[in-house]
Amino acid sequence: MLYSIYEFNRIAMTPWRAAANATRSSLRAPWNPMGDTVAGRTMAAAAELFESVTRRYGKPDWMLDKTEINGKCVGVTDTVVWSKPWCNLVHFERDHDALVAARKSKTADPKVLFVAPMSGHYATLLRGTVEAFLPDHEVYITDWVDASMVPIHEGRFDLDDYAAYVREMITLLGPEVHVVAVCQPGPPTLGAIALMAEDKDPARPASMTFMGSPIDTRLSPTVPNKLAEEKPFDWFANNLIHTVPAPHPGAFRRVYPGFLQLAGFMNMNLDRHVDAHWNFFTHLVEGDGDSAEKHRTFYDEYLAVMDLSEEFYLQTITDVFQEHKLAMGTQEHHGRRVDPAAIEDIALLTVEGENDDISGIGQTQAAHTLCANLPESLRQDWVQPEVGHYGVFNGRRFNEHIAPKMKAFMREKGRDALQAR
Known part of the structure; x- marks a missing residue:
């Protein structure tokens, strides 16, 4: 109603x-x-x-039609290279001839997959993040679909499906890809990579970076964390879940608007x-x-926002914010236990903001504790002073401090991880 x-x-x-x-x-x-x-x-x-x-406000455009490399303009086209009902994988494809001319070589750039949040805003919220990596990376991003646009006959979509999608996209891009999970996707992305590591999947990524992610929300709890714990599950189910009305394509689907x-x-x-x-x-x-x-x-x-499916939202509330399943070692993926300790040769970087009021300091760093068998040589942590949640992945300090650290980490630690296999 x-x-x-x-x-x-x-x-x-x-x-x-x-x-x-x-x-x-x-x-x-x-x-x-x-x-x-x-x-x-x-x-x-x-x-x-x-x-x-x-x-x-409708879904914004990417508005990333060019980048600058060595002082020369290189055209960029956003192309969907993988698609399912709930997500499109977008590749920001740079003009090959212009790229070679700017570089004066055919050297291949490293691939980076940005796993965008599915938490209300569109993936275009990471426009600045993508823009910072375009000059020296092959950039891909998950473009999640508004639940009100997915016909009900396409079925459910929950946290397990999210992790399965992420694994499929990593597999598509291959073992040299660097995965970056921004905020909400931290737990399911870490879970997907843990399963790949346990399976000795040859496509497991070279590195994984988690930025302002709720890996363990028991640490430095913020206002949203406390709300999720103080309210019983039934409160969320009864008060925040509503039915999409016609004429939306997803009419009659139950969603968190x-x-x-x-x-x-x-x-x-x-x-x-x-x-x-x-x-x-x-x-x-x-x-x-x-x-x-x-x-x-x-x-x-x-102000451009999207709906989330009922099952994805409620499972996130219970598994991530109320029962802390990944941190407690009780997370399962379609009945299979998720064990981050299985990760032994995938470089890990965590990035947090000093003034983050969404994911408090320590929540993202918890990934290091969970990846207990990862050698110190493949770990790195960074807390950026004077930034809040959005400053972790956008803005001047991101461009000047965080992005360069991420790129250096991917180049050095990612190479070390691949050589260790």
Whole structure:
């Protein structure tokens, strides 16, 4: 019922948004003298603010059509190279001829697979992460599909299916791939790799990096961790799971709606978001186009959310946040126990942010404890000062400090891991 009410409200606001857009357009038209007055700019700013906070934001574009290598522009095309109902594997394919010309050689770059979160936002949230690796890596990323877009006849999708998808994609890319799990996918990705290690799978990756991941949420618990433990399982099942209404392709599927996840994110830092929108309004009134554009760019991404399947969301709540199964050694994958101690020759890097309020310090580092049989020579840990959760994988400090450390680790420790096999 809540989902239907949300959709009805969105549809009911359509004429008001149209009116706001018309008002803004007319006031900013070059022929309208009122647009140059304080009153005109204020009305136009109010109209744009109203439209922006009542709009549904669709899946953003990647907007990564080029990269720069040795001062030369190299074209980039995002291509789907593997696909299933719940995920597409996207390869950011660089123009071969331009790449060879920029490098003056045909040297192959290492492959990196970014396992994007399936936690409400689209994979495009990692646009900056991908962009930082494009000049010197063959970049792939998991592009998870909005549950409201998956027809109900495609069946269920849970945490075990997620791990199975990750294993299939690693197998496709081969043993020299470097796997990077950002936030939520840490536990299922570690589980998938542990199974590959136990099977002595020849396609097991050269390295694995976990960034701000809830490997063991008992350590430095944050507000979301405490909420997940304080509320009983039935509370999540009864209050946060709703049915997708028609005419969505996934109509009648039970999901955790993206708009509820977004509400949770916003409430964690409500004052900050209110201030940001007030500043956006004042920037528009003052004619500060650059600052206003930065706001649009951030919130066009941040406000674009997707639904999660009921079984995936609830299993994540129980296995990761309430029963800590991977950390406790009780995690199973389709009835088979998952044992990270089986990992002996896959290099491990953990990255955390000093001010992370989603995954506290120590939660990601727990991967080192679980991978008990991994030699010290194949381990590395880094805590980045002065960054929060999103700063772990995006922004200036990521580009200047974290990304270079990741690349050096992959190049050196990944090579050592492959030679040890």
